[in-house]
Amino acid sequence: MANNREVLLDVRNLEVSFGSRSKRFVAVKNANFQIYKGETFGLVGESGSGKTTIGRAIMRINPTSGGDIIYKGRKINGKIDKELDQKVIKEIQMIFQDPQASLNERAKVDYIVSEGLLNVNKKLSKEEVTQKVHQALREVGLLPEFASRFPHEFSGGQKQRIGIARALIMEPEFIIADEPISALDVSVRAQVLNLMRELQKKRDITYLFIAHDLSVMRYITDRIAVIHKGDIVEMGNTEDVITNPIHPYTKALLSAIPMPDPAYEKKKELIVFNPLYLDYEKNPPSWTEVEQGHFILANQIDLKEWL
């Protein structure tokens, strides 16, 4: 079923590295995945695993050192012409983790939300901009009057809504949400997740959802990729990966999620993943499909053991 859907973003052999030759650090190695139009794709991993780096590479914030990122059939990493650059800026937007830190505290909401729009479309009249700002605010459940306020006058959940409004005003097709709810309170999380889902339905937005919390992922994403130290180790439909995890790292991550059930929590055993246990010196791993659309990174010996 998945094969005949339109591929919006195709990441092929992506490598991102930091530093110069002697101190080179490869943050993302050989990442391959495709995101279909209209779906929510999740990237899950611990801090330092490279999940944010992938998101930022797609946004063209971090330069890539290898591989291709293909958006709607056109390569968008490396050197691209100005017209495509503008198009990418307009169509791919990002929502950040910490709403406090990602909003300019000296600017009014009005300016924060409209800034991107003014950069791309300089011909808009003042009235048109104001109207668009108001519409974006209304869409995320805020009042248009809030446009003249400063970020510190809002609660955490409202700030995150402003962050979403800022992305929405560009009328993006693809939104990268980098841990959008981890800085929020429990009850507010549900509101922001609901909002993101509602916008997806209304505008047919595709999400790349980056988080470390698999329980949230299960709720919001259609497909996920589990990333460990720069390698994607398992990928598939969210339900398949969560109910039938194969890679030991995925199992370890799943066992670490605290569930709101004391009886279960008190008898659960934590699975600890030891990367040294995987010996890939002689026998390098490859990307293997274990069931339809469910891939793992493993070599022949692993496959025998895990399956």
Place this chain on the structure above:
Amino acid sequence: MEQNVILSVKNLHLDFNLRGRKLHALRGVDLDVYEGEALAIVGESGSGKSVFTKCFMGLTDKNGTISEGSIMYNGLDLSKLTKEKDWLSIRGGEIAMIMQDPMTSLNPLKTIGAQIAEAVALHQGLKGAELREKAMQYIRDVGITEPERRYRQYPHEFSGGMRQRVVIAIALACNPKILICDEPTTALDVTIQAQILQLIKDMKEKYNLTTIFITHDLGVVANIADRVAVMYAGDVIEIGTAEDIFYDAKHPYTWALLSSLPQVGVKGEDLYTIQGTAPNLFKEVCGDAFAPRNPHALKIDFVKRPPYFEVSPTHKAKTWLLDPRAPKADPPAILEKIRSGGLVNGK
């Protein structure tokens, strides 16, 4: 099961004076902490859970005053202590605290060995080689490998999880009876979080601690707590054993909290959200503080504040729904799902 009360809070009121306006942060909290138990306090930000435990250590900001009530610990009323000198005998030695962010609770200019040794020297009066050996033992206890080398390192050379282990080591070095953990794992990854929770549980056993855990993550609560106190708008509105709260919650606010968890969400359906906002504590709250957001609210909820209704000897809640005259309100389906283990297996 007979248990000794180690800390007893009665009718505690705390006010903050903010530019002449009075913020009523704690509104008559009653809570008994039993010796050797693991108590969790849950609530949204602003519910007063942090400020409440800070009262136990005299760490409330200067503009905060306890206007009523008592905190009895070992025959001493902590709410009456005013001098810094008096607090020094309580802080660390009797009650120690682990803060949320391990980055900011360590001194960046001192080696971690020196920071742990400082606490050992102060609270256990050791010196020289003995002191070093003891500090080293705490480093080993909290699961830091290569203690010899780590002893001489600075906080920036440690990862977040390791730093939190150091903070725990410092707290243990004070030899406390009660350990307050204020959101100790919110800044950490899930896998590291699981390890730190396990460590705190192990240390609790090893050093016979009573732990008070503050968190907003109900998953963490299920993992760590024997008893759970749910706070809303400066009051404990429901308290009971972990099983009471997760399987048989009675207060509509607890229901709402449990229902809004993404863990319990069904894909493709909206998550439950709590309508409205928390009450403004600058104003005097009339009736049940949760009433305006409560779909089950009764008329009396807006007029009169509910007292505790006892559900079982271990479980009580402040809601008029438990009054025999109240109409029956059905708990949300989610409780049944949690009780039957449907969350965990949910395949």
